[in-house]
Amino acid sequence: MIQSWRRIRGKKNKKEKILLGTDLADIAEMVTIPMHFRCPITLDLMKDPVTLSTGITYDRQSIERWIESGNQTCPVTNQVLKSFEAIPNHTIRRMIQDWCVENRSSGFERIPTPRIPLASFQVSEVCERIGFATRRGDSVKCQELVEKLKAWGRESERNKQCMNENAAGYFLSASFEAFSSSSSMEKHVGLLETIVSVLPWMFPIGVESQSHLGSSSSLNCMVGFLRGKDLSARQNTVLVLKELLSLNQSYVDTLAEIEGGVEALVGIIKEPICPAATKASLTSIFYMISSSKSSEKISLRLVEMGLVSLLLDILVDGEKGVCERALGILDGICDCKEGREKAYENALTTPVLVKKLLRISEVATEFLVSVLLKLCKNENGGDDKGSVLVEALQFGAFHKILVILQVGCNERIKEKVTELLKLFNLHRDRLVCIDSSMDFKYLKRPF
CATH class of the missing domain: 1.10.220 (Annexin V; domain 1)
Structure with a gap:
C-alpha cells in the first residue's frame, strides 16, 4: 500500500514539475518588452542605448553597423545625419536595467553597464x-x-x-x-x-610602418623572439611576420639572409604553440621558399631539418588551411633532388598524397598534382614495386586524376594532369588497385 502511494505521489510530482516548467515558459512569453526599450532597427532589447543628433535612440551596435554600411540618414526619421556621434543615453539604460531586475523571474537578466x-x-x-x-x-x-x-x-x-x-x-x-x-x-x-x-x-599597416618593421634591426629582433623561450612572444612574432612578409618581397629576402630565421620558423612547427601560430609559420616559410632569391638554398636547409616528414605528418589529419600551406611548401621542396629523395624514403608519401586528392580544396589539389608529377617524373627505376608511380596507381590515383579532368580545372592543372596520365598509362593495365581509404596507422613512419 505504501509503495503504491509512493508511485502515485512520484507521478504527481513529476507532472507538477512539467506543468511548472511550461508555466514559466508561458510567463516569459507573456512579458512584453516596452517599445521604448527596443532598438528601432532590430526590435531587440537595447544593451547600450545611444542617441543620434536626430533625437532617436538606438542600440550602439545596430546603429554603428548601419552607419558603417554607408548610410548617412537616421533609420527612423530618414533625416540626413549632421553628425555621426552617438551619445550614450544613460537614462534609458538605467530604466532598462531596473526593468530587467523587476522581471528577473521571467528570465530577463540585468544588462551590464557598458564601457x-x-x-x-x-x-x-x-x-x-x-x-x-x-x-x-x-x-x-x-x-x-x-x-x-x-x-x-x-x-x-x-x-x-x-x-x-x-x-x-x-x-x-x-x-x-x-x-x-x-x-x-x-x-x-x-x-x-x-x-x-x-x-x-x-x-594592414601603411608603407612607412612596413619599412620600420621590415628593417634589418626589426627583423633580427623578431628572429630573436622566435628562438626564445617565451611562448607568447614567439606566437605574436610569427603572426606579425606572416602579415609583413605578404606585403613586400624585400622583407622576405631580408629575413632569408638572417641566420637562424628559417630554423626558428621550423621550430614553431616542430613544437606547436597553437593552430594560428603553426599556420602563420607555414605561411611565412611558403613565402620564403616560393619567392625568395635563395629559395633553393632554403629548400636544402628545410630538408636537412626534417621538414618533409613533418609536412606529411601534418597532412594526415590537418585542417584545410594548414594542409594547403603544407602542400605548398612540399611542392617547393620537391623542386630539389634532396627534397624528392626524402619524400621517396617516407612510407606516408604516396598514400597520403593520393588520399588527399579532391578532399581538401582546389588549391590543395593543384599542389598535390604538382608534387605527384615531380615525384613520378624524376624517380629512377619506375618499374620497381616500391616506386611512387606504381604505388599511386595501386592506391587509385588514376581514377581520381580522371575525375579532376571531368569536374573541370584551369589550364595550369590540366597540363600537369595530362602529363601525369601519360605516365600512369604505362603501368595501369598490369596493376591491381588498393582501397585508398585505408588507415595510415599501420604504415611504418621513418621518424
Missing part, C-alpha cells in the same frame, strides 16, 4: 606621447603607454579598429625599430615584447 567606447582623440594623444618617449629613448614611459593601448584593445574589437584608424600601427612600428636598433637592446626586451603583442591588431 565608454574609446575615442579617437584618446588614441591620438597616447600615440603622440609614445612618439615623444621613443625620441627621448624613455623605454619605461613608452612601455607604460603601450600597455595602455594593449588594455584598450583587449576590451573590444571596436577599440582595436579605433586604434588602427588613428595610426597606432605607425607609432608602434617606429618605436619597435628604434629600440630594437639600440645598442642596449637587451634592456628594452620587455617593451619590444609588449609592442609585438599589440602589432597583430594593427594590420
Whole structure:
C-alpha cells in the first residue's frame, strides 16, 4: 500500500514539475518588452542605448553597423545625419536595467553597464606621447603607454579598429625599430615584447610602418623572439611576420639572409604553440621558399631539418588551411633532388598524397598534382614495386586524376594532369588497385 502511494505521489510530482516548467515558459512569453526599450532597427532589447543628433535612440551596435554600411540618414526619421556621434543615453539604460531586475523571474537578466567606447582623440594623444618617449629613448614611459593601448584593445574589437584608424600601427612600428636598433637592446626586451603583442591588431599597416618593421634591426629582433623561450612572444612574432612578409618581397629576402630565421620558423612547427601560430609559420616559410632569391638554398636547409616528414605528418589529419600551406611548401621542396629523395624514403608519401586528392580544396589539389608529377617524373627505376608511380596507381590515383579532368580545372592543372596520365598509362593495365581509404596507422613512419 505504501509503495503504491509512493508511485502515485512520484507521478504527481513529476507532472507538477512539467506543468511548472511550461508555466514559466508561458510567463516569459507573456512579458512584453516596452517599445521604448527596443532598438528601432532590430526590435531587440537595447544593451547600450545611444542617441543620434536626430533625437532617436538606438542600440550602439545596430546603429554603428548601419552607419558603417554607408548610410548617412537616421533609420527612423530618414533625416540626413549632421553628425555621426552617438551619445550614450544613460537614462534609458538605467530604466532598462531596473526593468530587467523587476522581471528577473521571467528570465530577463540585468544588462551590464557598458564601457565608454574609446575615442579617437584618446588614441591620438597616447600615440603622440609614445612618439615623444621613443625620441627621448624613455623605454619605461613608452612601455607604460603601450600597455595602455594593449588594455584598450583587449576590451573590444571596436577599440582595436579605433586604434588602427588613428595610426597606432605607425607609432608602434617606429618605436619597435628604434629600440630594437639600440645598442642596449637587451634592456628594452620587455617593451619590444609588449609592442609585438599589440602589432597583430594593427594590420594592414601603411608603407612607412612596413619599412620600420621590415628593417634589418626589426627583423633580427623578431628572429630573436622566435628562438626564445617565451611562448607568447614567439606566437605574436610569427603572426606579425606572416602579415609583413605578404606585403613586400624585400622583407622576405631580408629575413632569408638572417641566420637562424628559417630554423626558428621550423621550430614553431616542430613544437606547436597553437593552430594560428603553426599556420602563420607555414605561411611565412611558403613565402620564403616560393619567392625568395635563395629559395633553393632554403629548400636544402628545410630538408636537412626534417621538414618533409613533418609536412606529411601534418597532412594526415590537418585542417584545410594548414594542409594547403603544407602542400605548398612540399611542392617547393620537391623542386630539389634532396627534397624528392626524402619524400621517396617516407612510407606516408604516396598514400597520403593520393588520399588527399579532391578532399581538401582546389588549391590543395593543384599542389598535390604538382608534387605527384615531380615525384613520378624524376624517380629512377619506375618499374620497381616500391616506386611512387606504381604505388599511386595501386592506391587509385588514376581514377581520381580522371575525375579532376571531368569536374573541370584551369589550364595550369590540366597540363600537369595530362602529363601525369601519360605516365600512369604505362603501368595501369598490369596493376591491381588498393582501397585508398585505408588507415595510415599501420604504415611504418621513418621518424
